[in-house]
Amino acid sequence: MGLPELTFSLEKAAGTVSARMSAGAVALILRDAKDNGVYTIHRESDIPAQLGAANVTAIKRAMIGYINRPSVVYVAVIATATEIATGFAALSAYSYDYLAGPVDISASDATALSGLVKEQRKKRYIGKAVLPATAGDDEGTINFVAAGIKSGATTITAAQYAPRIAGLLAGTPANCSATYAALDELTAITPEADPDTAVDAGKLILVDDGRKIKLGRAVTSKTKLAATDPEMLKKIKLVAAVDLIRYYAITTVEDEYLGKCANTYDNKCILLTALRDYLSALEAQGVIRAGSSGAELDADTTRAYLLEQASGNSSEIARISALSNEELRKEDTGSHVFLQLYGKVLDAMEDFHIILQAQ
Known part of the structure; x- marks a missing residue:
């Protein structure tokens, strides 16, 4: 193969990197009794109407983004009693940047999903999982820790809000950080007693500065660095x-x-x-x-x-x-x-x- 063909392909790849770093892709694994399969969501009209209300809300939250909206949301819908690994495998044909699990994800499912992400990242997989209270100590796991989340009269759990965080991260351009991204829809949270310690422990938290509720420092769950780890x-x-x-x-x-x-x-x-x-x-x-x-x-x-x-x-x-x-x-x-x-x-x-x- 001569130089021109490869150079042209890598020039296109560089453009793809730049575009995707402006608006990344999100994937969700949702459990629902009504309709299973993988759906590609570009706009709200693409959301399957037969899904349960909580799942529809999760997809809409993922689509909000931050500075930009995510380029796409891939949704793997699995049956209520199905293993989380089934939903993860259903997404294997898709390339995405951030992943969130079911709105009622259990601690065991979150741990299992964190392990699946960590294992696949040894290959070509580049997804990062936003998981509630999951200290994976890995750059592929984002340990989202938040309590007392409210939007008006509605109380939201960390698991229900994880799709929002995944979409926010995907909508953060390469020249920006999600640190202190404002979450205008929120009206209350339970503040961390010691935010600095929480961040140092690899927790992605929410903070209330008295004016706005915002994302804390945008950190992964990685806390222990090996000698060769940057x-x-x-x-x-x-x-x-x-x-x-x-x-x-x-x-x-x-x-x-x-x-x-x-x-x-x-x-x-x-x-x-x-x-x-x-x-x-x-x-x-x-x-x-x-x-x-x-x-x-x-x-x-x-x-x-x-x-x-x-x-x-x-x-x-x-x-x-x-x-x-x-x-x-x-x-x-x-x-x-x-x-x-x-x-x-x-x-x-x-x-x-x-x-x-x-x-």
Whole structure:
């Protein structure tokens, strides 16, 4: 495959990333005795009229969004006694950014859904689940903790309001954060006794500043970072951006490049050029900081692979160990291509330090 075709496909992918980071997709798993299946909702008229009132309300809440409305809401309706995993599997053919469960989701179902999301995120899956009181300690689980939620005379549980939060996050553009997003329909909440401690514990909370009820700091449930984990895994905005960049880079390369050319150094360089153009396009769109991105052949992983292949052959091990990084990148790696992409995803303004100097 020549460079132009792949470059064109990755340019389109960069545009898709930008568009989706302005208006993401939401998925809901709902239980209902009246009508099962998967529905694609773009407007309120698409909502199946036969669904129960609570489920119709959940879908409408997901559609509200924030700065933008979600691009689409996928709804998997399962029977009342059906396992939550069935609804999750029904959504496997769809790509979405945020997921919420049934309006009466149990603690065991929430834990199970968090586990399913965590496992699937090891693959191509990029969904993040908004779940009530579920401390998943994972960037794919958003632990929504709220009580005493009221809209006028109506009391709303955290599970019933989770679709609203999923839609709000999907409607937050890449250059913004959902932190302090106003929830104008709410009239009361039970405040957290110690909001800072709650946020540090990976809880997405609601706050009342006396003027408006708002979302707290937009954090994931990730609290324990391994030595190689970046701090950004704790922020919903940054995780969402990395998810989309990774997803469209990988799937485009797989669709347009995998198996279509010999694994030579020249062809690897063509791939790198296309990926660098992809990242540069994201820089131009303000998703990644200008001048921070790049794509390289991963010399360290290449060396580890070649040493594993040479196991037991002392002379070959010595040869590989003596190679420079540039020499390693030109070695035959069979069907494997070891790539390293990098770039600084831009955060939003959240923390202000203002000093008023009186004259």
